[in-house]
Amino acid sequence: MYRKERRARSEDETRRRIVEAAMRLHEEVGPRATTISAIAARASVQRLTVYRHFADETAIFRACTSHWLSVNPPPDPASWGAVAAPLERLEAALSAFYSYYRATEAMWAAAHRDLAEVPALQEPMAAFARFLAAVADGLFEPFGIGMPAGAPLRATIRHALDFPTWAGLDRQRLPEEEKVALVLAWAAGAAATQSRPSPRAA
Amino acid sequence: MYRKERRARSEDETRRRIVEAAMRLHEEVGPRATTISAIAARASVQRLTVYRHFADETAIFRACTSHWLSVNPPPDPASWGAVAAPLERLEAALSAFYSYYRATEAMWAAAHRDLAEVPALQEPMAAFARFLAAVADGLFEPFGIGMPAGAPLRATIRHALDFPTWAGLDRQRLPEEEKVALVLAWAAGAAATQSRPSPRAA
DNA sequence: ATTTCAGTGAACAGTCATGTTCATCGGAAT
DNA sequence: ATTCCGATGAACATGACTGTTCACTGAAAT
Secondary structure (H helix, E strand, C coil), X not given: CCCCCHHHHHHXXXXXXXXXXXXXXXXXXXXXXXXXXXXXXXXXXXXXXXXXXXCCHHHHHHHHHHHHXXXXXXXXXXXXXXXXXXXXXXXXXXXXXXXXXXXXXXHHHHHHHHXXXXXXXXXXXXXXXXXXXXXXXXXXXXXXXXXXXXXXXXXXXXHHHCHHHHHHHHHCCCCHHHHHHHHHHHHHHHHHHHHCCCCCCC | CCCCCHHHHHHHHHHHHHHHHHHHHHHHCCCCCCCXXXXXXXXXXXXXXXXXXXXXXXXXHHHHHHHHHHHCCCCCHHHHCCCCCHHHHHHHHHHHHHHHHHHHHHHHHHHHHHCCCCHHHHHHHHHHHHHHHHHHHHHHHHHXXXXXXXXXXXXXXXXXXXXXXXXXXXXXXXXXXXXXXXXXHHHHHHHHHHHCCCCCCC
């Protein structure tokens, strides 16, 4: 029989080169504008070879996403799990997310931009949104504010964790520490509104 | 001579139809994906006719932008100019912007999404950003906080005026009044940090 | 030495958009 | 009645990408 060893390795090498090329293009021009031709050229591989390794663009996409996430893992909630004080915990999480966003800015910007046009992007982005929601809950809970009253604080935390929020503050040229400090101020303000009753009956 | 009267009117009619078609397409599929062919089809006009009326896509673009802005004028700072109390003034402005954004959501989302890929979009968007900066200044000033100290509040107001901020809060399903209330809470929190000194010397 | 097969290079058909030319229609202006 | 000219419809060349076929190469595996 034919078991192939070194052969399989060089095969994997080619595949890896294709995935890496696709990844860099997703980052540079966005997933939407990334053509199979461009991937092949960037990987120094024949276009046909790409087709041989991946059935369709979605398959390339999946490979890219998981590879990229393994190289750029999002912040781990465990890293601030030990911090008991709610504000410090929030600060730790925000710092982690904001430096993550700074490091991976190009990819997140591209992903958000092309979200509507690239169906294969929607599942992973939705998953990340669920992750952010869970993180927000984990940061909100230690404040010990009940849910109808805590809604503003909860919404503030969730908003702060979003990439577009970071990007918006970054466009204002705020350095990372000031972004974090600003959000902490918002949280303080939002927490203070908890008692403000909605104008029900006049 | 040939002065054309009714003729000119029907000519303008055609032009108007083209601009309207382009506008609706910009809103529906985004400026980037709007092709001249699609504009012609939508306007029930021959493709060649579009070329006759506009030299290049940029020309169509300019016509669209100005027409759209005349139909959808952004909030006028004069409408809250009379409100003296800084917080109420801020509230009035935010309400105005947020209902404007709700009404024109599709276009703003498309514009922000395609900003990088459509050069003709960059000038008008930059102009709008300058407008927002001016509005932010006008809302910040009445608080009477000096500039080094007031930076967080100023940044908060500017952030709140951005379309992506509105869109992010909207994705959290906050109704307009709650968005405004939330931002007011942030502003209160940001204003309260004005005295916090930065850790200069240890 | 021979088999196997990933990758090559070239070609082809198909889709969609661009920008340009040309002869022609038909209503408005004279 | 005749001229003007905006709009038409069809055609053509161009460029980019997709997906597929085919014969071929060359190195790894036997």
